[in-house]
Amino acid sequence: MTVWCYSEPQSRSACTRAPSPATPARHHQMTMKKQTSTMPMPVPTLALLLLLLLLLLAVQIANAAQSPPLLTPTATATPPRIAIVGAGIGGGATAYYLATKHGLANTTVVFDSRDYIGGRLKHTIIDNQVIELGGDAYASPNIYMEELVKELNLPISLRRGSGGAAAAGRHSESLDENDNGVSTPIDNLVAKLKVRLIELQARAQKAGSGVQGVSGDNIGIWTGTGWIPLTLTLLDHLLSDTGTLESLAGFLIRLRENYVLRDDLTTPFKTVDAFLRFGDLEMYTNTTADTFFDGHGVAKATQQDLINPVLRVIYDQSLDESHAFGALVSLTSLIDAYSIATGNSKLVEALFAAAGSQVSLQSRVVSIAYHRDTKNWNLTYVSTASQDPEADQQHIIVDRVVIASPLEYTSILFINTSLSVTPRQFVHWYVTIIVAKSVNPAYFNEQPSFVVPEAVLTTQPKSGNATVFNVVQYIADADNGYHIYKIFSNDWVNSTLPELFVDIREYDVQVWPYTFPELVATTKFQPIELSPDLFYLNTMESIASAMEVSVIAGRNVAALVAKSVA
Structure with a gap:
């Protein structure tokens, strides 16, 4: 089993085997020291002090009224541990947005039975040429993909364009802007x-x-x-x-x-x-x-x-x-x-790295059990290289679970939670x-x-x-x-x-x-929230299976997870 630890070093039990369900989960938590001033100051009169306190309170109330609530945990809260099952672009986007938009960096543990990061994004190299074997490219309307590529500073190649097919190796121009400087x-x-x-x-x-x-x-x-x-x-x-x-x-x-x-x-x-x-x-x-x-x-x-x-x-x-x-x-x-010049899977690697995710490859999730008393999940997994899967099972306690792989192909046993999901072809x-x-x-x-x-x-x-x-x-x-x-x-x-x-x-x-x-015409879709604190990305594939749709799904589920722990 290969373990990629992008996060800060944690205890060995956090990386390999979590405590048993009866033992409280251990969490990695960072603390910050607050510096205080020792400079002496004159003592104001009681009336002036009360006035200052009232002004301060008024400013805080005004700021709270003007600013939308942030979906981030409070400063004193213990950071949650969030499991993501699937190391593809959807899982990567979830981890990335949790870290960059919701203040939840270094909180995600990721499991994938494959031996590489990328899921259905995979490439090979022939005579120094990057050749995609899975998801091939994304198009101009893919706004979030464009944003991610720029934020992560990844090189891109134009696969097809108005000048003809197969223009590999050329970098695309930046998005055009209208008179207000807004990309369109x-x-x-x-x-x-x-x-x-x-x-x-x-x-x-x-x-x-x-x-x-x-x-x-x-x-x-x-x-x-x-x-x-x-x-x-x-x-x-x-x-x-x-x-x-x-x-x-x-x-x-x-x-x-x-x-x-x-x-x-x-x-x-x-x-x-x-x-x-x-x-x-x-x-x-x-x-x-x-x-x-x-x-x-x-x-x-x-x-x-x-x-x-x-x-x-x-x-x-x-x-x-x-x-x-x-x-x-x-x-x-x-x-x-467009595609990532070094391979589309490099985008996924960059997403997990930026999120500080702990990624365990060649790790198959066997079961996910909900504990109603502690309101957390016991995730059981095993190395795909194990000669004795029953004896070699490992466990980890997490607060939230994100399924970032089609349920039809995960074979996960869900315990103490009922799922209502119609399988797709x-x-x-x-x-x-x-x-x-x-x-x-x-x-x-x-x-x-x-x-x-x-x-x-x-x-x-x-x-x-x-x-x-x-x-x-x-x-x-x-x-x-x-x-x-x-x-x-x-x-x-x-x-x-x-x-x-x-x-x-x-x-x-x-x-x-x-x-x-199969992209059948329908008005019925699989759920996004399978049960409280259990989320699912791949229902969005029924709209279209594309890198942008996976990013949309990950961005949205990241917000749902953050809201649930705020």
């Missing part, structure tokens, strides 16, 4: 959308037909038997294109309203429904994407040939399966998408990284001189033209004239690789048993 990334994105649409339509007019009409903007869409002429499709459905743009612009505007209306850490939301009410976002989660686009005048051809392939890349679902929120989030990735994912000379044009029934688009998306599989992958994409250049490619699929593609690539040097496969839940 969503306004900027809407403007970029309009520019992109004009660019694509102009290309379509020049391209006419043929090979150049396939890729348009370094993106090709393959049906399994032939190409969809992307730019020509855009040109043929101008009104539909406008409907798509208006739908996405309206969605981004409502997202901005959501951020503005709930940007108050003193009033966190307690349900997913409450979150969606900010900005009226329910309209996107309670209807399927195809029904939504039908209602906004988007042609079926545009839906099936353009929007659906993008949705398949991001969430491996179709328009009649996913809610509209998921489809619209997918479309934002076409404009610009999840999508599994295969990420295949290939180092080869090139993609083989013959696979697409083309001549050797054909230039395969940098990103090849696919349509929904149909009888007779099934596609084995959702996307094959150029990522970066490797050494000695080789290139690095990535394939997303929901099954193994090993047998297809020799046909699809020329001169394969190596390849590797990352299998994710669960990647994101």
